[in-house]
Amino acid sequence: MAEQTQSKANATPAAAERVPTIIVDDVHVIYRIHKGAAANNGATAALKRIVSRTKTPNIREVHAVKGVSFTAYQGEAIGLIGSNGSGKSTLLRTIAGLLPPAQGAVYTHGQPSLLGVNAALLNDLSGERNVVLGCLAMGMSPEKVKRVTPDIIEFSGINERGDFASLPMRTYSSGMGARLRFAIAATKDHDVLLIDEALATGDRKFRARSEQRVRELRANAGTVFLVSHALGSIRDTCERTIWLEGGVLKMDGPTDEVCNAYEGR
């Protein structure tokens, strides 16, 4: 598929003038997992190994992304598709600079922001306090945080059934938690925006609201990446799509082409 990108780049005479915002150059990402806690690996087995001096690899490596390369340009919206565990979220984290690549490099324009629903906050704290913490963690000033906190709670809609904002987050349903996390993450405008399945969050009413918000964010962002299993929203928002399978870039091209190939596999 690498040829396809190249031929595309050659075909467009303006290719040289387009401004790249993200360059992913042969990126490999490897997770290291310590198997110390595995079930078949009890204390007696470990002791036996030490006594008999047999070497078992205690660390398992999961090669999540295997040599992906592409270039994203100013003003592009790129969809990222692939089956579960194909390395989409991992690739986004690497682009955001949150997960270092084992090999290769990612070059970015400005600081990309990852907009996900996985932002871990403190479950023992009230929703409102989590909003304040989340905003501060994104680098907002305390004055601005104070200003936007009511808007975020309003947007997330967690107060629709009583005053949930003052209750600890562990009392929330999983949908409510995800909605609040999305609302926090979507507060800020970003240069390069990486959206991880955010549109699939919450009930229908919230989804409509969040799609609207993402569209606004897109208008202000230079480049947008969207990871989703809903091909519909990818077709709606992205003109280019990258298909990852098993950590390898399988296809990169216009959304319609790639989506059709993905559906027909």
Added chain:
Amino acid sequence: MADTAVADLDSRPSPAELAQRHGLRVAGARPPLREYTRQVWAYRHFITAYSRAKVASSFSNTQLGQLWQLLTPLTNAAVYYLIFGVILSQDRNVDNFIAYLCTGVFVFMFTQSTVANGTSAITNNLGLIRALHFPRAALPVTVTLVQFQQLLMSMVVLAVIVLATGEPLTLRWLLIVPTLLLQTIFNIGLTMVMARFGAKVTDLKQVMPFVLRTWLYASGVLYPVVLFRDHLPQWAATLLEANPALIYIELARYSLLESNQDNLVSPPAQLWGMALAWAVAMGIGGFVYFWRGEKEYGRG
């Protein structure tokens, strides 16, 4: 033929060259030390809010809640007093053993719990690290500040114990402020070292309780420090007297305990010098050491 090859190369430069030409930077690259320091300072509001939230959430599943901040040091002091003061009657050489013991326990607990929690500062927050951008040094600093708030509570308890056991309230009490500030700087540095180390070596968390227990016994918390000179060879005693935990504990005793002025392990001037040296060396050294690993923390 050669010409076209050159033209081809020109039209498609290597990714690194292309990145440089358009001013792109490597994602997640480590900022220079000065810039990093500025970032940590810019995140001070996050650090204070996060540590306050941690304190609030730490007892949120208990019925007595924040009262445990007072009860924990009190219980600790009671247990140690029972064993070392009553059962082993270790207090032969010390006039006011309860106050002596409590000062040592509370000041040591500050360093101990900071280090114990700091070892997992990165591993426990991996979710946060993989979701958001912030200078990772905020995490070990937060750990230290959480324990600092616990320390302030312990100091209230300590003040009551010290006064109740008949020590006078003197102007020298003010010296507890610089003592604890120096200890805090030392702790931040040490926590940063442990956090980076603990992120790499995950087994460290299991070993730390034993290391800290050993450190406790070597810090003159539970027995009179004069025993060092009586029982140990010269070199070992000298080594133990340079122990930073011991130095901060002795300075706290020097500030608070009128009855203990003659039993200090070293003269006050020497204690202050060593306390300052440890704080500066560990504070700067720990920060630089932690900064050098900044890129790697997301890997886990």
